[in-house]
Each structure stands twice: as structure tokens, then as C-alpha cells.
Amino acid sequence: MRKVLLIEAMGSAEDLLDAGRELGVEVVVATHREIYESYSPALKQKIAATVFTDFSDQDGALKDLAAYARAEGIDAVVGCWEFLTPLAARLSAELGLPGNDPERAAGCRNKRVMAGLFEEHGVPAPRTLLAADLESAISALAASGLEYPVVVKPAEQAGSWGVSVVDGPDEFPAAFAGAQGWPFESPHGFPLDTTVLIQEYVGGVEYSVESVAYQGRVIPLTVVQKFTTDGVFRAETGQTVPAALSDEDTRTLYDTTIAAVRALGITDGVAHTELKLLPGGHAKIIEVGARLPGDRVPELIRLASGVNEARAFIQVALGITPELTPTKDEAAAIRFFVPPRAGRFKSIDGLVRSPQVHRIAVYPNPHDEVRGPGDNDGRVGYVMLRARTPEKVNKAADAAVANLTVELE
Incomplete structure (x- = not known):
């Protein structure tokens, strides 16, 4: 074996x-x-x-x-x-x-290194400033010509921790401190790069592209529509596979993703690429991870297309040609339950069950302490759905959570 x-x-x-x-x-x-x-x-x-x-x-x-x-x-x-x-x-x-x-593998984890590789290889990405302390960050921002809003994020974190959208100079010091508040990885405890990135805010619509790389060839699997909160913190609230896009927009996202994945030296593995589709039909890369996606996206891909990305990842690692041919043409979605604030969990109320609902999960037990919104660790559960098309599954997802509330004690 x-x-x-x-x-x-x-x-x-x-x-x-x-x-x-x-x-x-x-x-x-x-x-x-x-x-x-x-x-x-x-x-x-x-x-x-x-x-x-x-x-x-x-x-x-x-x-x-x-x-x-x-x-x-x-x-x-x-x-x-x-x-x-x-x-x-x-x-x-x-x-x-x-x-x-x-x-180049550090660039798949460290956003400071990633930004440098994107610039070196001409990958379209937000303009990025780097700072080790607040004083140099304020000076660099003033000299750069970047205008608010800007995105402030840590060089090494995940799950939207420490990431914020800053609308003006009064908010900047707190955002910088928040981005620099993670000097060690958890739970293993190795030190992290505490450099802070200040990036131009990129509008447009956010998506992710999931892809497999095999012997240097990058094969995009699907475009995932991402749903996030508004405001200062941008936690992800849901995903839909596949995104409802034109062939032209899909090709744009695929081509931009391939350029980014190659720049980071991902030749045999998988890549999770987050990017924005902008007006005018072009895209900018937000970040790339050399790993399977989270948020149960591998399961959504299996439900929608029949492709097992995890299986393909192991096949690539073994030097075996991955199985990537779709066997289905459907759609799947997930929407997360997030409490309005930190507190003690009581119940989930108002969730609408329909034939499109595939599974419902609630993480905490009654009386458990839960985090508030602000990052992806604030979730307390999810509903997963499936339907024939992205439009139908999004409609079912909207109906399922339209009146949902997370009740706290």
C-alpha cells in the first residue's frame, strides 16, 4: 500500500x-x-x-x-x-x-512575499505598501498617493483575522494594531511575520477560483461566488458553486488565476485563489493559498460537478494524472450562521427548510460561549443547499436565511 x-x-x-x-x-x-x-x-x-x-x-x-x-x-x-x-x-x-x-513556497503563506512575487511576475494585484510599525506605515501611506479606503492586513494570518477596511486616518492606528496582533501561529506556536500590508481597496465582485496544478500545468476547476460582510471587517458569510458568470468573465478569472499560481511556483498541488472581477472585464488577485479551500467548498464542488478536489490533490502528490472530468452539471451553496455579538448561544430561529436543503449544522450547544462577527471564527453553523443552477440555489439560499436569527442568552 x-x-x-x-x-x-x-x-x-x-x-x-x-x-x-x-x-x-x-x-x-x-x-x-x-x-x-x-x-x-x-x-x-x-x-x-x-x-x-x-x-x-x-x-x-x-x-x-x-x-x-x-x-x-x-x-x-x-x-x-x-x-x-x-x-x-x-x-x-x-x-x-x-x-x-x-x-517560492513562502509566497503561498506570507502575503508580503506574495505581493513581491506578483509584482515581479506582472500579476495584476492591489498596490501594496509594507510597514513594520505605525509611524512608518503612516509615512508610507502619506507618500504613496493611495487614498482611503485602504485595506490593512497582517502578512501572515488566515480566516480574515486582523483584516479591516479603513475609511479614514482616525481609524488607521487601531486597524494597524489589530493587524499586528498575531505574533505567533496557533496552535503550534511558531513565530509569524508581523509586517503589516496596506493595500489599495479594490472594488468589484469577489470570487475564488479552485484549481489543480499537475507537472506545471494549472487546471482551473470552477469559479466560486463569495459572499462577505460589509463594513470594517469582511468575514465570509457564504459560497456558491459555480458562480453565475458569462464565459468571457470566467475566462478572465481563469487566466488571471493561472498567472498568479505560476508566479508562486505552484506546480504540483492545488490552489485556492481569491480575486476581484472589476468593471471593464479585468481582474485583480487578492491572495492565493497552496491548499484546499475551506468553508466546505470541496464538498460543494463534488455536489455541483462530481469532481473530488481532495482526491485529485493526493493523485497529483503521488505523480498520478488527476481525475478532473465533471460528471454532473448542477449547483450547490452554503450560508453560515453568525451571531450579532459575542455571548452565550441559545438557538437558531427562523431557518426555512426546503427540498433544496442538503444539510444543516449547528456547532455550539446551548449556553456555550460564542464569538461575535468580524472574522470567520464567529460562525455558529451553516445550511448547505443544492439545485439545478446557480440562480436557483442562490434563490433557495436567500429564502432559507432571510428571517434567520442567532439567539443569545
């Missing part, structure tokens, strides 16, 4: 574990011992074997895992947890296995 080493069972790990089982390969998870103990019983049941290391020491973890892989005959390396995708690229290269360019 062939063996795949999965670098941390977080993010969309269950999709990869399920795909590994379907492919008849053994998936070994690399993690911290104490983090493994925090896994749910259901997740532990899907893991064939584990290897423990310390990701807070990246060079040490590389050495440990390379030795383990050689001793155990590991055939492929797959990065799942976004913060560790550069380590997965380095390990693949060390072992001579398919993977992304280790010299």
Missing part, C-alpha cells in the same frame, strides 16, 4: 483522509502529540497512523519528517494546514517527490 504523509490534520483534512481511503492509500498525519489529543474521536478514526514532531522548529520538523519518510517509505507529501504549506514544499523537494517550488 502506498503511503501519503499529511502535514497536520486541520483545514480540509477530513476530505483528504476520506479521499486517501477511497484511493486505497495509507494516510499518515504529522502533528504535535498534544494537538493530536485534541482531535475529535471521528477524526482520529480516519487516521491510519501518526508521526509526532515540533512544528515550532520548522528546520527541526523538516529533518524529523524527512528521516521518518525515508524510513517508512513515504510516497507523497500533502500540505493541508495553510501555515505549514511551505514546509510541505520543502519536504517534498528534500525527498524528491512531486510538490511546489520550495524557493
Whole structure:
């Protein structure tokens, strides 16, 4: 049986574990011992074997895992947890296995490095300023000619943490402090780049493109319509697969995505690309991750097209031509439940059930403490739907949550 080493069972790990089982390969998870103990019983049941290391020491973890892989005959390396995708690229290269360019892999995680690679390779992206402290940020912004609103974000974070849209100079110091408030990754505890990015605000409509790279060829799978909150913080509230777009707009998003993925050296793996479609028919890249998408998007893609992106990811890592031919032409959507503020959870009220509803999930139990809106960790559940077309599934999703409320004690 062939063996795949999965670098941390977080993010969309269950999709990869399920795909590994379907492919008849053994998936070994690399993690911290104490983090493994925090896994749910259901997740532990899907893991064939584990290897423990310390990701807070990246060079040490590389050495440990390379030795383990050689001793155990590991055939492929797959990065799942976004913060560790550069380590997965380095390990693949060390072992001579398919993977992304280790010299550019940091750009798939660090937005400062990413912005530099986009500029170097002529990828259309928001104009970006970098600052290590508030004083230099204010000076750089004043000298740049950028006008408010601007986007302020940390170089290394995920899930919209620390990201805000700033409308004027009075809001800037607090936004900068918020972006710089994450000096260490959680839960592994390795240090993060505390550089802050100040970017031009890009209007237009936000989408993501999910793609698979195999032996240097980038194959877009679908365009996902993203729904986000307005205001200072832009948390994601839902996704629809596929987005209802013209062939021309889809091609624009695909071409822009391919340029970005290539610039970051993603040659054998998957890419989650967030971008804006602007008036006039052109696009700008917001960011790219060398990982499966979150928000249960892999499941939405399976429901809509029949393509299993997680399966394709493992196939690519094993050097096998990925199975990417659609077997369905439908649509699927997810909408998240978000409380109006932090507090103790009571109930979800007003959700409309219809034949299009595929699944409903509520995370907390009554009386559990929940976060407020502001980032993606504020969610308390979701409704997933499916229909024949994007227009029909969006209509059903709108109806399902039109009168929904998250009740707090």
C-alpha cells in the first residue's frame, strides 16, 4: 500500500483522509502529540497512523519528517494546514517527490512575499505598501498617493483575522494594531511575520477560483461566488458553486488565476485563489493559498460537478494524472450562521427548510460561549443547499436565511 504523509490534520483534512481511503492509500498525519489529543474521536478514526514532531522548529520538523519518510517509505507529501504549506514544499523537494517550488513556497503563506512575487511576475494585484510599525506605515501611506479606503492586513494570518477596511486616518492606528496582533501561529506556536500590508481597496465582485496544478500545468476547476460582510471587517458569510458568470468573465478569472499560481511556483498541488472581477472585464488577485479551500467548498464542488478536489490533490502528490472530468452539471451553496455579538448561544430561529436543503449544522450547544462577527471564527453553523443552477440555489439560499436569527442568552 502506498503511503501519503499529511502535514497536520486541520483545514480540509477530513476530505483528504476520506479521499486517501477511497484511493486505497495509507494516510499518515504529522502533528504535535498534544494537538493530536485534541482531535475529535471521528477524526482520529480516519487516521491510519501518526508521526509526532515540533512544528515550532520548522528546520527541526523538516529533518524529523524527512528521516521518518525515508524510513517508512513515504510516497507523497500533502500540505493541508495553510501555515505549514511551505514546509510541505520543502519536504517534498528534500525527498524528491512531486510538490511546489520550495524557493517560492513562502509566497503561498506570507502575503508580503506574495505581493513581491506578483509584482515581479506582472500579476495584476492591489498596490501594496509594507510597514513594520505605525509611524512608518503612516509615512508610507502619506507618500504613496493611495487614498482611503485602504485595506490593512497582517502578512501572515488566515480566516480574515486582523483584516479591516479603513475609511479614514482616525481609524488607521487601531486597524494597524489589530493587524499586528498575531505574533505567533496557533496552535503550534511558531513565530509569524508581523509586517503589516496596506493595500489599495479594490472594488468589484469577489470570487475564488479552485484549481489543480499537475507537472506545471494549472487546471482551473470552477469559479466560486463569495459572499462577505460589509463594513470594517469582511468575514465570509457564504459560497456558491459555480458562480453565475458569462464565459468571457470566467475566462478572465481563469487566466488571471493561472498567472498568479505560476508566479508562486505552484506546480504540483492545488490552489485556492481569491480575486476581484472589476468593471471593464479585468481582474485583480487578492491572495492565493497552496491548499484546499475551506468553508466546505470541496464538498460543494463534488455536489455541483462530481469532481473530488481532495482526491485529485493526493493523485497529483503521488505523480498520478488527476481525475478532473465533471460528471454532473448542477449547483450547490452554503450560508453560515453568525451571531450579532459575542455571548452565550441559545438557538437558531427562523431557518426555512426546503427540498433544496442538503444539510444543516449547528456547532455550539446551548449556553456555550460564542464569538461575535468580524472574522470567520464567529460562525455558529451553516445550511448547505443544492439545485439545478446557480440562480436557483442562490434563490433557495436567500429564502432559507432571510428571517434567520442567532439567539443569545
